[in-house]
Amino acid sequence: MKRCLLTLVCLTALAAKIPTMAETAADDVFTDDFNSKSYSQKQWIMDKCPKTARIKYVKEGADGSRCVKISNTELGAVKITRHLKGLNPNTFYRITAKVKTHDVKEGRGAVLYLDVLDKDSDQPWNASKFLYGTNGWQEVYMDFVSDAKGETFVSCGLGFPGGTYNGGKAKGTVWFDDVKIAPTPQKALYKRESKHIVLAADPKHITVDDKTVDEWLKALDKAYEAYMELLGVTPYGGAKIRILTSPGLEPGYWALAGNPILWNDNVDVKGLLQKFKTHKDWGFGILHEIGHTFSAGTAVGEGYGAWNWNDEIFANFRMSYALDKYEAVISQNTFYTGDNIAYYKRAYKKCVEKGNLDSGDAIHYTLMRIAEIYGWDVYKKAFHELYRTPDSRLGKLDTDYDKFVCLMKYLSRAAGEIVGYPVDVMRTCYTPKELDMIKAALTK
Ligand SMILES: [Ca+2]
Numbered sequence: 001m002k003r004c005l006l007t008l009v010c011l012t013a014l015a016a017k018i019p020t021m022a023e024t025a026a027d028d029v030f031t032d033d034f035n036s037k038s039y040s041q042k043q044w045i046m047d048k049c050p051k052t053a054r055i056k057y058v059k060e061g062a063d064g065s066r067c068v069k070i071s072n073t074e075l076g077a078v079k080i081t082r083h084l085k086g087l088n089p090n091t092f093y094r095i096t097a098k099v100k101t102h103d104v105k106e107g108r109g110a111v112l113y114l115d116v117l118d119k120d121s122d123q124p125w126n127a128s129k130f131l132y133g134t135n136g137w138q139e140v141y142m143d144f145v146s147d148a149k150g151e152t153f154v155s156c157g158l159g160f161p162g163g164t165y166n167g168g169k170a171k172g173t174v175w176f177d178d179v180k181i182a183p184t185p186q187k188a189l190y191k192r193e194s195k196h197i198v199l200a201a202d203p204k205h206i207t208v209d210d211k212t213v214d215e216w217l218k219a220l221d222k223a224y225e226a227y228m229e230l231l232g233v234t235p236y237g238g239a240k241i242r243i244l245t246s247p248g249l250e251p252g253y254w255a256l257a258g259n260p261i262l263w264n265d266n267v268d269v270k271g272l273l274q275k276f277k278t279h280k281d282w283g284f285g286i287l288h289e290i291g292h293t294f295s296a297g298t299a300v301g302e303g304y305g306a307w308n309w310n311d312e313i314f315a316n317f318r319m320s321y322a323l324d325k326y327e328a329v330i331s332q333n334t335f336y337t338g339d340n341i342a343y344y345k346r347a348y349k350k351c352v353e354k355g356n357l358d359s360g361d362a363i364h365y366t367l368m369r370i371a372e373i374y375g376w377d378v379y380k381k382a383f384h385e386l387y388r389t390p391d392s393r394l395g396k397l398d399t400d401y402d403k404f405v406c407l408m409k410y411l412s413r414a415a416g417e418i419v420g421y422p423v424d425v426m427r428t429c430y431t432p433k434e435l436d437m438i439k440a441a442l443t444k
Pocket residue numbers: 033034035061065066067177178
């Protein structure tokens with residue numbers, strides 16, 4: 001009886017406390033309901049606002065409690081930021097927050113993100129769903145990966161500091177309340193892992209069995225190793241590449257490269273996995289994004305890769321090597337099996353009929369022809385050399401055509417080593433008319 005009474009007393013004490021505290025689950029590493037202004041002021045770094053903006057703690061929360069309010073009459077990126085420490089390194093965490101908006105416009109709207117754009121981050125574009133217009137309270141979330149030290153900076157913001165095509169910056173008014181950060185719950189992300197890849201997807205996308213997913217990840221491993229072979233490098237110090245589905249991407253972006261690769265929740269993720277199951281299609285979009293992580297700027301670092309005039313072309317080009325090597329299946333409207341060059345040749349033919357080579361895919365075809373003549377070793381040699389050569393040693397590269405010529409120089413040298421006599425690939429693999437068209441396309 002005495003014990004029962006004691007329990008009752010404890011419960012009563014808890015019950016008395018609950019209304020003033022955020023609901024804290026055992027896994028939460030940080031919560032703030034903003035009800036204690038002094039606590040919040042200690043926890044959060046508040047931006048110095050431009051004259052048009054305000055950040056205030058106000059009693060305008062969902063239940064009339066205190067929350068934080070950010071407003072800006074001009075486009076900007078205003079935020080409060082929490083420095084999180086002591087997280088498990090390289091682990092998925094989820095931040096959730098209640099958000100209300102009034103007349104929010106443009107950029108990435110009202111948004112949660114990692115305050116890392118000015119730092120050396122692998123996931124600068126990671127964000128929650130962007131909220132615009134006028135909305136009542138709703139919960140948003142963002143999954144992110146803690147760094148190797150178990151730290152990160154999370155921000156609740158109006159507008160985003162980085163410029164995607166929409167400029168990132170926003171204006172209007174946003175209220176944030178009940179911020180919680182915890183390891184992403186097991187059930188919230190479907191996770192499978194292979195030698196080089198981790199897939200972390202919203203379970204709503206998964207309609208195939210684990211075995212199919214594992215086979216797909218093995219195909220991605222093969223592509224990863226082919227990229228490694230072609231370029232002689234691994235991105236992110238050889239760390240596994242994570243692929244994370246996310247609601248925080250601009251419409252029109254299928255995915256955004258980085259680690260994690262952010263895979264837009266609103267594209268047909270399900271369809272891609274189904275196509276692997278039914279046709280063994282390796283998945284163009286994801287191979288393309290993994291391809292981006294192998295750009296010299298990412299895989300080697302700043303100061304490398306100035307010869308690369310367009311990484312949309314080269315992300316696909318790296319993929320072409322992997323597909324060729326394994327005679328893999330890929331679809332771009334139609335299926336290609338071991339002949340992905342046919343897709344680019346089609347683009348080339350269309351362009352030439354119009355009298356130009358004004359298309360990345362068309363130029364891609366001409367680059368693949370060089371591999372057809374001298375073998376892929378010509379690219380292995382040239383890329384290995386280029387990835388070791390800092391931009392300062394490449395000479396002056398003013399136009400994209402200068403960059404094209406620079407690549408041709410390295411390819412010519414590599415081709416010469418292969419055949420044992422001097423080669424100029426611009427003569428052996430291109431007609432003068434094609435070079436004129438490429439020059440016109442790349443000096444615009
Ligand atoms: Ca509150």
